[in-house]
Amino acid sequence: MTAVHIEELTKAFGAKKALDGISLTVEEGEIFGFVGHNGAGKSTFIHTITGVLPTSSGKITVLGEENLDNVKGCMGIMPDTANLYEYMKGVQFLKFMGELKNDKRTKKDYYSLMEAVGLGVEGDKKIKDYSFGMRKKISIAQALLGNPELIILDEPTSGLDPESSIKIRQLVKQLQQEGKTVFLTSHNLDEIEKISDRVGILKEGRMEKLGTPEELKNVEQEKLTVVIRTEPVLEKEDVLQMEADAVFLQKEGPNTWLEVETETLIPAISKAIIDSGKQLYEITPKKESLEDIFMNT
Ligand SMILES: Nc1ncnc2c1ncn2[C@@H]1O[C@H](COP(=O)(O)OP(=O)(O)OP(=O)(O)O)[C@@H](O)[C@H]1O
Ligand SMILES: [Mg+2]
The missing domain is CATH 3.40.50.300 (P-loop containing nucleotide triphosphate hydrolases)
Known part of the structure; x- marks a missing residue:
């Protein structure tokens, strides 16, 4: 009922x-x-x-x-x-x-x-x-x-x-x-x-x-932001060379922010980083919280 x-x-x-x-x-x-x-x-x-x-x-x-x-x-x-x-x-x-x-x-x-x-x-x-x-x-x-x-x-x-x-x-x-x-x-x-x-x-x-x-x-999330921590840090040039459709957003400390169309690109990005010889410590899709939605309402 x-x-x-x-x-x-x-x-x-x-x-x-x-x-x-x-x-x-x-x-x-x-x-x-x-x-x-x-x-x-x-x-x-x-x-x-x-x-x-x-x-x-x-x-x-x-x-x-x-x-x-x-x-x-x-x-x-x-x-x-x-x-x-x-x-x-x-x-x-x-x-x-x-x-x-x-x-x-x-x-x-x-x-x-x-x-x-x-x-x-x-x-x-x-x-x-x-x-x-x-x-x-x-x-x-x-x-x-x-x-x-x-x-x-x-x-x-x-x-x-x-x-x-x-x-x-x-x-x-x-x-x-x-x-x-x-x-x-x-x-x-x-x-x-x-x-x-x-x-x-x-x-x-x-x-x-x-x-x-x-x-x-x-509904709100058209693209996905991914935060990546590598040693040495991932630079804009590294992202341009990747065979994955990722856009460099910013870098801060050991972290680099990328924008991707879907999370299915994450394995390709991880592989590209490892193949480039960098140490990959963390790769995290940044999911929007209800708070983000609320703030945009
Ligand atoms: N008895 C009342 N007489 C006149 N206006 C009222 C009365 N009760 C509520 N309002 C008005 O109606 C609107 C909605 O108020 P309400 O208390 O439902 O909000 P709320 O979402 O519960 O807010 P809060 O998060 O502060 O509890 C406000 O503009 C409030 O001033
Ligand atoms: Mg109330």
Whole structure:
């Protein structure tokens, strides 16, 4: 089944169009990552598809339902800013929220959930005494209560230390293995690339790019840059003499940058270098990252 189906969604705040004709389909079991500059419309998108904000126009279907009230119980949401019950302790808060969402787990399982998001025994104190990252973690835990089919996380890892971010990424993957659909936003492009099956790049309320990380990178990449480290360093003249279709770009220290049409030329380039008597230490195709794509969007 389709988890989220959006057609021509717009949301205006006065004259400002925060969302401007977004269409998107997210399949069940998919991890979908949304990226975009501050103010691009990511949180507004989440607020509209979860029914927190009314739309200006367009059609939203979540888990097969157009009436979002019918599926709210099947969604777990970690909003961009969370109001937490400051005078409750961590587990007490989760148990309270879990009971509201008809969560059947035992008290011991609430502690396991705390562990899963990286809140160990330290988390069992009043939320008013939590650090920023601890607040994030309990907000994520709260989104998992009631066994939701669709989990929506607005910047789950921003402000988390690297180890905690990795733990959350593992948790998201585990949720996917359990059959859940996860929709998340992040400013960490490396993370989004690693974790998401598909990525949407939002710009000024419009979906500028949409696809798997590989698709997005391949669209942009017409030619390939190859970095080569040799001793002595590969000079422009050496490249001109090669029987391989490579263009010299620049040299810096022991490295030389070449441009080639396809990676199938790499064996011929390696052979030419070795035949010329130079020592070849490294030859690396420089793949474009999602960050490169984002910067060019
Ligand atoms: N309640 C609101 N009233 C008026 N304008 C709003 C409201 N909420 C969002 N906006 C505007 O809509 C646009 C999109 O904001 P949104 O919070 O969705 O961006 P975002 O992509 O989540 O950004 P960030 O990365 O900073 O979280 C911005 O111009 C913002 O000022
Ligand atoms: Mg936001």
